[in-house]
Amino acid sequence: xxxxxxxxxxxxxxxxxxxxxxxxxxxxxxxxxxxxxxxxxxxxxxxxxxxxxxxxxxxxxxxxxxxxxxxxxxxxxxxxxxxxxxxxxxxxxxxxxxxxxxxxxxxxxxxxxxxxxxxxxxxxxxxxxxxxxxxxxxxxxxxxxxxxxxxxxxxxxxxxxxxxxxxxxxxxxxxxxxxxxxxxxxxxxxxxxxxxxxxxxxxxxxxxxxxxxxxxxxxxxxxxxxxxxxxxxxxxxxxxxxxxxxxxxxxxxxxxxxxxxxxxxxx
Numbered sequence: 001x002x003x004x005x006x007x008x009x010x011x012x013x014x015x016x017x018x019x020x021x022x023x024x025x026x027x028x029x030x031x032x033x034x035x036x037x038x039x040x041x042x043x044x045x046x047x048x049x050x051x052x053x054x055x056x057x058x059x060x061x062x063x064x065x066x067x068x069x070x071x072x073x074x075x076x077x078x079x080x081x082x083x084x085x086x087x088x089x090x091x092x093x094x095x096x097x098x099x100x101x102x103x104x105x106x107x108x109x110x111x112x113x114x115x116x117x118x119x120x121x122x123x124x125x126x127x128x129x130x131x132x133x134x135x136x137x138x139x140x141x142x143x144x145x146x147x148x149x150x151x152x153x154x155x156x157x158x159x160x161x162x163x164x165x166x167x168x169x170x171x172x173x174x175x176x177x178x179x180x181x182x183x184x185x186x187x188x189x190x191x192x193x194x195x196x197x198x199x200x201x202x203x204x205x206x207x208x209x210x211x212x213x214x215x216x217x218x219x220x221x222x223x224x225x226x227x228x229x230x231x232x233x234x235x236x237x238x239x240x241x242x243x244x245x246x247x248x249x250x251x252x253x254x255x256x257x258x259x260x261x262x263x264x265x266x267x
Contacts, residue, residue: 001039001043001217001220002036005036005039006043006220006223006224006227007223007227008030008034009027009030009031009039009043009047009224010047010050010223010224010225010226010227010228010231011227011228011231012026012027012030013026013027013047013048013050013051013228013231013232014047014050014051014054014227014228014229014230014231014232014234014235015231015232015235017048017051017169017194017198017228017232017235018051018055018169018190018191018194018232018235018236018239019167019169019235019239019251020125020128020167020169020170020173020174020248020251020255021121021167021170021251021254021255021258022117022120022121022164022165022166022167022168022170023051023167023168024164024165025117025120025121025164025165025167027039027044029114029117029262032114033265042209042217042221043220043221043224044205045202045205045206045209046221046224046225046228047224047225047228048198048201048202048205048228049202049225050224050225050226050227050228050229050232051198051228051229051232052195052198052199052202053225053229054228054229054230054232054233054236055191055194055195055198055232055236056195057233058191058233058236058237059191059192059195062082062192063195065081065082066082066083066085066086066089066192067086068081069081069082069083069086070083070086070087070090073086073087082144085143085144085146085192088146088148088151088152088189089189089192089193089195089196090196091148091151091152091155092151092152092154092155092158092193093155093158093193093196093197093200094155095155095156095158095159096155096158096159096161096162096168096197096200097197097200098159099159099162100159100162100200100201100204103162104162104204107162107163107164111162111163111164112164113164113266114262114265114266115262115263115266115267116163116164116165117164117165117259117262118165118258118259118260118262118263118266119165119259119263120163120164120165120166121165121255121256121258121259121262122255122256122259122260124160124165124166124167124170124171124174124255125170125251125252125254125255125256125259126252126256127174128170128173128174128177128248128251128252128255129248129249129252131173131174131175131177131178131248132177132183132247132248132249132252134177134178135177135178135180135181135182136247138180139177139180139181139182139183139185140180140182141179141180141181141182141185142181142182142184142185142188143176143181143185143186143188143189143192145185146176146179146181146185146189147179150179150180151189153175153179154172154175154176154179154189154193155193157171157172157174157175158171158172158175158193158197165259168190168194168197169187169190169191169194170251170255172186172189172190172193173186173187173190173248176189176190182244183243183244183247183248184240184243184244187239187240187243188240191236
């Protein structure tokens with residue numbers, strides 16, 4: 001891979017994984033629009049591991065607390081501290097895991113097209129805008145107050161992220177806002193949900209990579225990992241810091257504009 005291809009793709013992954021604008025869509029579209037060769041499975045695995053490292057490190061205190069309280073709840077067979085939120089993250093991950101196993105080949109062979117991305121980008125972007133508008137003045141719940149029903153509903157919504165252009169973070173934040181979470185609450189629950197989701201996707205791709213048995217360009221992989229991890233960490237920090245002030249409108253506008261451009265280019 002060319003040096004600039006590594007830099008651009010790693011930064012694209014890091015900056016778009018946690019914003020509600022679909023990282024998978026960007027990783028598909030950048031090579032198409034730039035006429036670069038496909039970056040390959042190994043690079044996709046590495047940059048996803050980079051973003052996973054970033055979100056785990058950013059929420060390290062939460063991850064430790066959730067893990068400890070969940071373990072205690074299993075031993076004591078009762079709710080302990082933040083174990084309820086930990087169970088919601090686990091239960092919310094099941095739908096996307098099951099859908100991924102059942103539909104992965106269909107998604108790769110049928111849905112990875114610019115037109116699918118365009119319509120998903122526009123449609124789910126407008127839905128995000130509606131959820132933000134409806135909940136702007138009445139949503140008061142944090143992720144800690146999320147009900148079982150709404151937590152599982154957000155998990156089912158996450159499965160829609162298999163459609164390229166949907167955005168995993170975008171659809172889970174949308175569902176969270178409709179469920180009554182504040183912007184911060186919806187974003188934080190979305191980021192916690194991303195940890196097992198990215199881990200599952202990365203594990204699956206790693207197994208495929210091992211089966212292929214191709215050589216590894218360690219410089220490209222290392223640089224891609226570092227840039228995606230750093231940019232993702234910075235992105236999470238500033239997104240959460242600015243979210244209440246800017247809302248979802250800038251991302252809705254970006255998505256609609258991106259979708260319109262794609263329809264113009266590929267229709």
